[in-house]
Amino acid sequence: MNRFLSKRRASLVSYVPGEQPKDRRYIKLNTNESPYPPSAKAIESAAEAAKKLMLYPDPEYTALREAIGETYSVGPECVTVGNGSDEILNFAFAAFCGEGERPAVFPDVTYGFYPIFAKQNGVPFVTVPLNDDFSLPADMTEGDGCVFFIANPNAPTGVFTPVGKIRDAALRHPDSLYVIDEAYVDFGGESCAGLTKELDNVLVTGTFSKSRSMAGARLGFGIGCPGLIKCLDLIRNSINPYNVSMMTAAAGIGSLSDPGYTAENCRKIIKSRERLTSEMRKAGFYVTDSLGNFVFAKHPHIPGAEIYSTLRDRGILVRHFDGKRIGDYNRITVGSEEEVSALIEALNVIIREKGLEK
Numbered sequence: 001m002n003r004f005l006s007k008r009r010a011s012l013v014s015y016v017p018g019e020q021p022k023d024r025r026y027i028k029l030n031t032n033e034s035p036y037p038p039s040a041k042a043i044e045s046a047a048e049a050a051k052k053l054m055l056y057p058d059p060e061y062t063a064l065r066e067a068i069g070e071t072y073s074v075g076p077e078c079v080t081v082g083n084g085s086d087e088i089l090n091f092a093f094a095a096f097c098g099e100g101e102r103p104a105v106f107p108d109v110t111y112g113f114y115p116i117f118a119k120q121n122g123v124p125f126v127t128v129p130l131n132d133d134f135s136l137p138a139d140m141t142e143g144d145g146c147v148f149f150i151a152n153p154n155a156p157t158g159v160f161t162p163v164g165k166i167r168d169a170a171l172r173h174p175d176s177l178y179v180i181d182e183a184y185v186d187f188g189g190e191s192c193a194g195l196t197k198e199l200d201n202v203l204v205t206g207t208f209s210k211s212r213s214m215a216g217a218r219l220g221f222g223i224g225c226p227g228l229i230k231c232l233d234l235i236r237n238s239i240n241p242y243n244v245s246m247m248t249a250a251a252g253i254g255s256l257s258d259p260g261y262t263a264e265n266c267r268k269i270i271k272s273r274e275r276l277t278s279e280m281r282k283a284g285f286y287v288t289d290s291l292g293n294f295v296f297a298k299h300p301h302i303p304g305a306e307i308y309s310t311l312r313d314r315g316i317l318v319r320h321f322d323g324k325r326i327g328d329y330n331r332i333t334v335g336s337e338e339e340v341s342a343l344i345e346a347l348n349v350i351i352r353e354k355g356l357e358k
């Protein structure tokens, strides 16, 4: 490492996003992007906002907070906004966890960014092993004086935890904070946003990257009681009060004004997910019941890494994670119908070539 890097930072290990190779054209099913373009209203609003780029954006993002609040039936004082929901999650680690205070607690199999956010902020964290079926064990929601980070549906498994279970836990442990990362909730889950009106220890994060087809815009939000939102804004305003670009904020408002478009895309993705799941099960794969825009699957006789690399050679990118519990699996984004068909075809060829057809 360069000699100017602070000792404080020398042991940082950074997040590795899914690859974005440029060597050839791939069917990209590795980063959970939407196969569909953003709403025309989002594009129009962003283009209109571009005319004002000589100005700074509104540092309060009032119009955007109001639009998000309306969508989730909360007031603008219950909403903050971020440069992607990753930023909001990072703010949550920074604001609520601390050495000798509340530790961060999250499952052993979950979003790979959580441990990095914890280390980056110098806060302690504890990981809790998921059950064998990847559901949350009791001690993942039970405990006093913790900040629980729960991706719901979870990544990369797609497993959803019922809202009632989170509500009961939050009621039992008023001194613990429950941060619910709802990046994938629009693909068949149910949001905990409503709980934030009743409980001051539930914070929900959401993103425009997945169901709203705006990963490139970088827009996320947090929903919680006004006190929690003030804490997040304290961090936000200490780092960058202009953390969302004017064009992105406008695109977000445009997208929210077109809920039918988002709902229709989610419906298509859910339908493709169900087809992909049932075709893969027919071919002999074990596939979790995912409520995300991806499936999580393993074959009983072919290692996950081999499936990943064979698909890659055939021009299809999926996401393989090393690790003892999930190394047999691949996470496969639900693409367009044609992409899903190409994937099913390729998997069936691999299985036939190995003489493993059922």
Ligand SMILES: *Cc1c(COP(=O)(O)O)cnc(C)c1O
Residues within 6 Å of the ligand: 083, 084, 085, 086, 087, 111, 151, 154, 155, 181, 183, 206, 207, 208, 209, 215, 218, 219, 220
């Ligand atoms: C994609 C994702 C996010 C956030 O992505 P942003 O693009 O930063 O909004 C957060 N949590 C999980 C589990 C995700 O998969």
